[in-house]
């Protein structure tokens with residue numbers, strides 16, 4: 001069977017309405033229409049071609065990214081795209097570049113931390129891209145520890161200015177995207193000093209480059225930090241370094257929505273939580289969770305289609321071989337990733353709601369849900385990006401040798417994606433924030449304050465600490481209440497175990513340091529519970545389309561049961577389930593794989609990705625893999641000539657020597 005016949009056959013087997021599933025995946029019919037239109041707009045424009053990124057030099061890649069960004073901006077204006085449309089349009093461009101940081105961090109930082117006057121002055125310029133900005137927080141010596149930043153901003157009452165200075169090499173800003181070569185401005189985080197007193201880290205709007213000739217302003221040293229992991233990949237981004245040598249900015253360029261410095265140099269501290277200064281990070285962490293589902297879906301789409309096209313073994317007398325997707329081992333590795341893509345999509349939708357809700361509350365000076373919003377965005381960012389990075393690499397292996405080819409799309413996807421485990425907060429550091437939140441919640445359980453939101457289950461501690469799972473047969477693992485109870489009991493017991501161990505230390509901070517590894521595990525268990533519970537909640541909604549809900553149910557339970565299988569140690573050691581119940585979960589998982597199998601290709605078609613966005617010969621919609629692999633190989637610059645450059649200098653001398661010795 002040819003590749004295209006394989007996939008056509010697979011599509012015919014689907015037991016659900018793919019078009020309705022596309023709408024569920026997109027979130028609404030309107031969101032689907034926008035996404036579908038934007039992805040095709042990008043795919044049909046030759047400027048957004050991605051085919052030769054691997055063989056470009058860094059300079060070519062960078063210039064090509066500038067060209068794409070300028071073209072995108074022109075189209076966005078000419079076509080009058082809305083904010084939603086242009087965000088999705090840029091996403092499908094699939095080209096990391098300065099636009100990401102300008103729109104996702106620089107503009108939001110001013111919106112969130114600027115006063116009304118500051119917003120009126122800077123946002124029109126930024127919105128028209130008359131200035132281009134980045135987010136300059138991380139330093140050579142300090143990234144995770146924001147309170148440890150060293151750059152200083154000292155107020156000079158004589159001139160009504162702040163003097164920005166990098167006192168040490170480790171205080172150089174290092175990593176900000178868009179800083180190295182493009183940005184004219186930055187939101188810079190520095191220690192505020194007035195009257196000799198250090199008030200901690202605050203944000204400042206700083207012009208970096210001359211708007212006429214783009215040269216750095218006097219007192220500023222700036223450049224790119226060098227080549228990063230992988231061919232192409234994130235190397236289109238100019239992550240930069242920046243040093244200040246007593247560089248002066250006017251007082252009104254300190255972002256003063258929260259705390260202020262008066263003309264006289266008096267510091268007026270914020271009357272709201274100082275953590276609001278971290279708001280831009282919270283907003284980006286929230287979007288990173290939805291992006292995780294997109295990256296996971298992209299890798300899974302490639303691996304699923306290819307697994308249906310690829311055949312190995314199983315033929316007798318020269319007959320047709322087995323599609324590798326039919327091997328239970330392939331299903332056991334692939335289907336949980338497919339389920340994860342859907343699970344992250346739905347938890348991403350919920351997190352967007354939570355973020356919108358907390359933003360509205362903050363505007364009304366209600367700060368009660370801020371710790372929960374921080375814990376959820378930090379924890380889910382950490383958990384979903386770690387799972388997605390691992391998932392992309394697993395998809396590469398699922399595609400065998402061809403997965404290692406650049407044209408499979410998977411190596412570059414991995415190289416672009418994997419820094420998500422580090423940027424916007426290292427995943428371990430962020431998970432420890434969740435653990436702190438959980439320890440506080442456990443400590444307050446005896447006070448009579450009922451925990452709310454995602455920790456509401458802890459309010460049922462008495463039951464959850466004692467209950468025994470009532471699972472008796474494999475089908476019970478499809479009972480939402482029983483599955484939820486297992487995840488709640490495991491998460492609570494892990495958190496309580498950490499809290500009990502902490503009590504054994506006189507010094508709580510020292511105890512926390514000793515127990516870091518267990519605390520991270522407790523944080524992950526809590527986050528996995530959130531994802532499972534939001535997937536189950538999704539199933540309770542009105543879901544249209546023939547067979548759609550049934551597929552989502554299968555995916556939901558595959559997601560939950562594969563986690564039980566993967567983290568069996570947690571579930572057994574906390575006595576949440578017995579080994580027999582674990583074995584029943586495994587039986588149910590195998591049965592779910594069989595039910596999912598005929599729908600697998602249609603479930604990845606529901607992502608509605610264009611071949612342009614996938615960027616993969618193995619994941620092509622038509623399944624025409626082998627001829628296209630040849631085409632790609634023949635395009636390689638090494639195949640421009642039959643005899644390679646260097647033959648006469650470095651190959652022929654060996655062969656001539658062999659001939660001489662053969663004659664002797």
Ligand SMILES: CCCCCCCC/C=C\CCCC(=O)SCCNC(=O)CCNC(=O)[C@H](O)C(C)(C)COP(=O)(O)OP(=O)(O)OC[C@H]1O[C@@H](n2cnc3c(N)ncnc32)[C@H](O)[C@@H]1OP(=O)(O)O
Pocket residue numbers: 091100101104135137138143144145146147177275276278279281282284287288291370371374422423424425426429430433436
């Ligand atoms: C095509 C793909 C598109 C992808 C989209 C992305 C595009 C851009 C891509 C890349 C951009 C990358 C940009 C960056 O990386 S910017 C730099 C990011 N840096 C970080 O994330 C640093 C991480 N560190 C921190 O956030 C903090 O230092 C900390 C680890 C959270 C600790 O904070 P702090 O030192 O203040 O300390 P405490 O631990 O003492 O906490 C004090 C209390 O504050 C609470 N807290 C902390 N943070 C927050 C927050 N954000 N909101 C609310 N509350 C917060 C904390 O829980 C403590 O509370 P408590 O009640 O316990 O006192």
Ligand SMILES: Cc1cc2nc3c(=O)[nH]c(=O)nc-3n(C[C@H](O)[C@H](O)[C@H](O)COP(=O)(O)OP(=O)(O)OC[C@H]3O[C@@H](n4cnc5c(N)ncnc54)[C@H](O)[C@@H]3O)c2cc1C
Pocket residue numbers: 101135136137138141142143144145174175176177234239419422423424425426427428429432516
């Ligand atoms: C591609 C990319 C783009 C970026 N873009 C930007 C940007 O636009 N703007 C910007 O300001 N920054 C940016 N960054 C920087 C990024 O935010 C930091 O790298 C990130 O916050 C991690 O900090 P770090 O590098 O200091 O890691 P470190 O904190 O040095 O981490 C090193 C190791 O130490 C461990 N560790 C650290 N602290 C603890 C702890 N308390 N407990 C246990 N373990 C710990 C970590 O888990 C990790 O294993 C970018 C980074 C990358 C890779």
